[in-house]
Amino acid sequence: MTAPPRRVTQRDIARMAGVSQATVSLVLNNRTDADVRIAPETRDRVLRVITETGYAADPVARRLASRFNRIIGVFTYEPAFPSGSRDFFHPFLLGIEEYAERVGCDLLLLTSAPVVDGRRRIFHHDNRLRLADGCILLGREIDGAELHRLNRDGYPYVAVGRRDDAGGPVPYVGADYASAVAQLVEAALRRGHRRLTYVSMGAPAESSEDRLRGFRAAATTAESAGQMSASAGEADATVDTLLADGTTVVFVEDFATAVALESAARRRGLSVPGDLSIVTLGDPTSPVPTDIAFTGFRIPREEMGRQSVEVLTGVIDGSAAGLHQRLLACELVEGRTLGTPDPAVDQR
Amino acid sequence: MTAPPRRVTQRDIARMAGVSQATVSLVLNNRTDADVRIAPETRDRVLRVITETGYAADPVARRLASRFNRIIGVFTYEPAFPSGSRDFFHPFLLGIEEYAERVGCDLLLLTSAPVVDGRRRIFHHDNRLRLADGCILLGREIDGAELHRLNRDGYPYVAVGRRDDAGGPVPYVGADYASAVAQLVEAALRRGHRRLTYVSMGAPAESSEDRLRGFRAAATTAESAGQMSASAGEADATVDTLLADGTTVVFVEDFATAVALESAARRRGLSVPGDLSIVTLGDPTSPVPTDIAFTGFRIPREEMGRQSVEVLTGVIDGSAAGLHQRLLACELVEGRTLGTPDPAVDQR
DNA sequence: CATAGGTGCTAATACGTATTAGCTCGACGA
DNA sequence: TCGTCGAGCTAATACGTATTAGCACCTATG
Known part of the structure; x- marks a missing residue:
């Protein structure tokens, strides 16, 4: 130099x-x-x-003088390291990169955002949002206050995953969890299940709400449709509780919990799905080794990535606002963990 | 809007x-x-x-007025999609992101670079290099002309993987292939192998040269140390050739080719490593399903990613030039495909 | 010949920041 | 009384581009 x-x-x-x-x-x-x-x-x-x-x-001078940069910011809410959620985000990023390449945009990974109280912050004393024309927000939970701020500032953004209004409608590309869960519930009902239980992670995210809403809407004709919250660590106690109240099929929000429930059930000499059916509600968010082919659905993560770029470009150039909220269908996975309830048990 | x-x-x-x-x-x-x-x-x-x-x-105005942006550009030479080389690059990117986060830099993925003649081009009519303070170059083959241009322009960059001079020394963080291959050759010699063959991909990349150099340097005491170029598709013919000239151990540059050779050998009723030892020279660059535990080495890809950021920051702020070329040691992988040659065959 | 209208270009300015020369004001020394 | 000096600030300018008002020139028209 x-x-x-x-x-x-x-x-x-x-x-x-x-x-x-x-x-x-x-x-x-x-x-x-x-x-x-x-x-x-x-x-x-x-x-x-x-x-x-x-x-x-010079793209910098160009950006200063005029309006656009052809840069799409990507903000990953959860800290990328060392958590395994990396693997969960990867497909989104693939989709985002693919579409960005197609429309000739560069991607700015906003890795410099500081972590405060265990989560990344978009807004801080030196935030670099304005380097990009707009921003894609990735993360299970997104701070509502920050969304408010984005809306107030008129900064173009799109969330991956449905979000509640935050001082205005939030543009998003989400997965249609409600429908997917409802279809799985209906499948269980068709097979004769009457006592269903929903096992949540107990987190306040929209993605959980949507699943639960789908569960409730579809389970109206069931004899009992309970709900509890549990994590992978409490699998044994959870299985006891489930059996005690006559549950024949569980809908498990968290993949790792589903894996834990399955082995806890087997440890008790129960068969899955013979004695207990287990349905998972989405892809693993952290790597969990298992050979079980769970019944459930697949989140169209790459496609969500692609479409989030598409929506963002729409938000940036201010085209019709009606198309800025999209829910994509999930693909059902047949699997082997949804069976027919034991009539003897069912008759109790 | x-x-x-x-x-x-x-x-x-x-x-x-x-x-x-x-x-x-x-x-x-x-x-x-x-x-x-x-x-x-x-x-x-x-x-x-x-x-x-x-x-x-405003980071844009700041950049225009002063000098630095705290943005690190990442240029991926091979087109990211749809090739599976994605999986090969991923660990580099992880390391890069980790270190960038630590030093508070954002990452700009230069996905907008157009593909001409099957490869990405850094320089084109609308290149956006100057958005970043400097750039990390990823790719098996990097166009020497573009490196020349970077050097001439005084643009700070670092290549991942050793590169020959291009109008000046090229800053890089590479893997020490020569030493790794030499060690494997020595291991083979110690086990009694005397007729070794190096199977290359036939590409003119520095990474190939380094491996071959290591092979030649270490194989001086061998009875014969041949070289040929072959791809996975010609595995059967290659095995025939190898056996015909009495080779007892092959050093295979490309992982997919090694996999193909192994199954071709078995198809002929040969055992690996009983009749033929196979040593691989690096991680798979494209996903190849195999259960074989090949003998070879592992490229320290994450660490290369991290150190490339470190070197780049050094290049940017103009610290000592001597440290801008680094070769990292590869970890040897014992595996099960390097055996002892059959004495009968060896005596021919 | 004056006017109108069109063509081809330039001067000036804005974008938002960083930097530097230099201004003002007061205190202090001689 | 004047000069000096330092503290505390501002005016001016640069960075490289995009945009716009408008200038100079030419041709056609009456």
Whole structure:
């Protein structure tokens, strides 16, 4: 690193081509409006100099002067390391990158956001949001206050996953958990299950609410549709509780918990799905080794990534507001953990 | 999207605090030089207004005016999609992100670079390199001409993987393939192998040269040390060739080719490593399903990612040039595909 | 020949920050 | 009384681009 050779600017190009800086800018942006005219010879001359020098406009200056940057920010709410949630986010990122590449945008991963109280903060004394034209928000739980702030500032963004209003509608691309869960409940009812239990993670996220809503809506004809919250660590006690109240099928929000319940059940000499059916409600958010083919559904994560970019570009250039909230269908996974309830048990 | 509310600027802060814009900037950057003095009361007043408004400096303007952005560009040479090389790059990216987070930098994935003749181009009519303070280059083969250009422009960058000089030394963080391959060759010699063959991919990359160099340097005491180039598709013919010239151990550059050779050998009724030892020279660059525990080495990809950020920051702020080329040791993997040659065969 | 209208370009300015030269004001020394 | 000096601030400018008002010139028209 000696003296950094001052980079070529439009002024340099202008001097070489014998025109003004403004003309260079006009040629560069291929402006052909009615009130902007450049003679073909002049245009060619400028273009030739540009080609010779290999000049490319400084994106920073361009952004400062005009409006857009063709940069899409990606804010990952949960700290990326060392948690395994990385693997959960990866498919979203793949989809985002794919679509960003297609529309010619660069991706800015906002990794510099500081962690306060265990979670990343968008807004802090040196936030860099404005480097990007808009931002994609990834994370199970997103701070409502920050969404309010984004709305108030009129900053273009889109959340991956449905979000409640926050001082205005929140643009999002989510998965239609309610429908997916409802379909699984209906499948269970068709197989004769009458006593269903929903096992939640106990977190206040929208994604949990939606699943539970789907469960409740579809389980109306069931004899009993209970709800409890449990984690993987309490699997044994949970299985006892479930059996005690005659539950024949559980709908488990957290994948790791489902895995734990299955082995706890087997440890008690129960068969799955013979004695207890287990339905999972989404992909693993942390890596859990298991060979069990659980019945459940798959979240269209790559597609959500792609569409979030699409929605964001819409928000940025201010097209119709109605399309800024999307719910994508989840693909049901047949699996082997949803069976037919034992009639003897069912008759108790 | 109604009228975008003009964002708060230093001028606004200045007006509110009853000072000049320059003062706001000085306070903001905590300038305490001898020739810049701000009275404590003034400083506090400005800071209070900044806190109240939640103001944060526009990183774009900041970059234009001064020098640095705290953005690290990441250029992925091979097109990311749909090739599976994605999985190969992922560990590098993890390391890069981890270190970038630690030093408070954001990452700019330069996904907008256009693909020409099957490979991404750094330099094109609208390249966005200058958005970042410097750039990390990822890819098996990197165009020497582009490296020349980077050097000429004095643009700070670092390559992941060793690179030959290109109009000057190229800063890099590479894996020490030569040593790793040499160690494997020595291990084979110790086990009694005398006829070794190196199977390359036939690509002109530095990573291939280094491996081959290590092979040649260590194989001097062998009876024969041949070299051929082959791909996974020609596995059967390759095995025939190898057996015909009495080879007892092959060093295979490409992981997929090694997998193919192993199954081709078994198809011929040969045992691995009984009849033929197979040593792989690096991690799979594309996903190849196999249960075989190949003997070989592991590339320290995450660590390379981390150190590439470290080197880049050094290049950017112009510290000692001697440390800008690093080779990291590879971890040897024992595996089960390097055996002892059959004495009968060896005596031919 | 004066006027109108069109063409091709440039000067000037804005974007929001960082930096630096230099201004004002008061205190202090001679 | 004047000069000096330091403290505390501001005016001015640069960074590189996009945009717009408007200038100079030409042609056609009456």
